[in-house]
Amino acid sequence: MVDALGGWTTGSGPLYRLLARAVTAAVERGDLDRGARLPSERSLAAAVDVSRGVVVAAYDELVADGTIERRQGSGTFVAGSPEVGLPPGREGSALFGRLVEGRTDAVIDLSISVLHEARWLPDVTVRAADVADPAADSPWGIPALRERVARGLSAVGLPTGAEQVVITTGAQQGISIAAGCWVRPGDAVVVDDPTYPGVLSALAAAGAVVRPVPVDRDGIVLAEMEAALADRPALVYLQTGPHSPTGTHLSRHRRAVIARWLVERRVPLIEDVALESVDWSATPPLRPLAAHIPDHPAAVVGSFSKQFWAGLRVGFVRAPGPVAARLVRVKATHDLGSSTVSQAMALALLEHPGHSRALARRNRVLARRADLLVALLAEALPDWRCSAPDGGLSLWVQLPGPVAARFADAALRHGVAVATADGLSVTGRHRDRLRLTFALPEPDLREAVARLATAWNGADVSAPGRRRPLAGR
Ligand SMILES: Cc1ncc(COP(=O)(O)O)c(C=O)c1O
Incomplete structure (x- = not known):
């Protein structure tokens, strides 16, 4: 006082x-x-x-x-009541605001890249008696699911034991707990740019200073990565692919080079493979980057929200034993353990004999929707540039000028929510970009593009006397 x-x-x-x-x-x-x-x-x-x-x-x-x-x-x-305030950086970006506010029927939401549909999944049954088991009720997760995840990672070239796997409440929690383990306030963290917005929010909450490294068609750019590593960051976060939002994969060569650099410079890694199952590329999947350096302090973060559906809220982290033991302690402070019902359902879905076929069918549907959205945009909005990725959940669309933020407001007035780079990047480099998800039913995509075209060409985004004022600015 x-x-x-x-x-x-x-x-x-x-x-x-x-x-x-x-x-x-x-x-x-x-x-x-x-x-x-x-x-x-x-x-x-x-x-x-x-x-x-x-x-x-x-x-x-x-x-x-x-x-x-x-x-x-x-x-x-x-006088007055205490205000409910949050310290800066705790609330996440505007996209998190949209998640929290929820959907309204009036708006077609292309801004949130999640899979809500579960129709394509086989029916499975989870019995309370099977999950109400002291061995299952642990912050580590259900033993059988940890075994299953370990086998899956070993099969893609990253030898893993169940003791190296922590089941998490979604990949988002995996990222948050890894940031909680490795980042102190003020630490520099290298992040691919643009990136998945949840990582920027988790790092802001941990007090990190983000060091963005650009991504091209082969993933994070080596020359810029080398320069960023020279500054001795506390952590590197990257996605090996499919990358959100660009849909690219980190090349085999870059994986090997970055792996070597991380070991030489002793920098821990979060490798986000959350979108690995949302992939329809013709080539077989590459080994995770962490497979080059299996004993290095690396947290490989995966998600069943992408393999099955978003509401399941189950993911995992794979790390060397001593790192996993630290991660699980941090996770326990968040939630004491993930829902055993959700974990049991993830396990039942993984073990269902029709699982792989259903996943392939789901991916064919997503590939068709990606192609459809690209074609609709090409026809209705020929000034916009984008191509169909072979994985992921979104298009990374280029507008003819740095007008994305203004256009997003106009689009929302026309009943379509779109994501700008705000929240996906700490740089001002992508003001001409929109992230649009194609993971919606085809009628929604058609209606959304019709509304976007109206918004783009419409009077309320046009300065008087100009027909295409947004273009080229
Ligand atoms: C690249 C990436 N990482 C992590 C996540 C978080 O996944 P989860 O729903 O399992 O928390 C997402 C979700 O969109 C994502 O796209």
């Missing part, structure tokens, strides 16, 4: 009034919180070395003007 008042005795007028003014100023600056309890008149008088009568008169004046209030039997308080 005394610190909040500062040098309050300077100024003209009676002491009680100077004191009252100093309290008002401290409340306005936020140095004294709304609803905070104030010291008694006697103890404040002793603390600031004035007579009790001065404090009584100051408090009387503050009560009269409504700045503070006396509550019978409990003391004197700053």
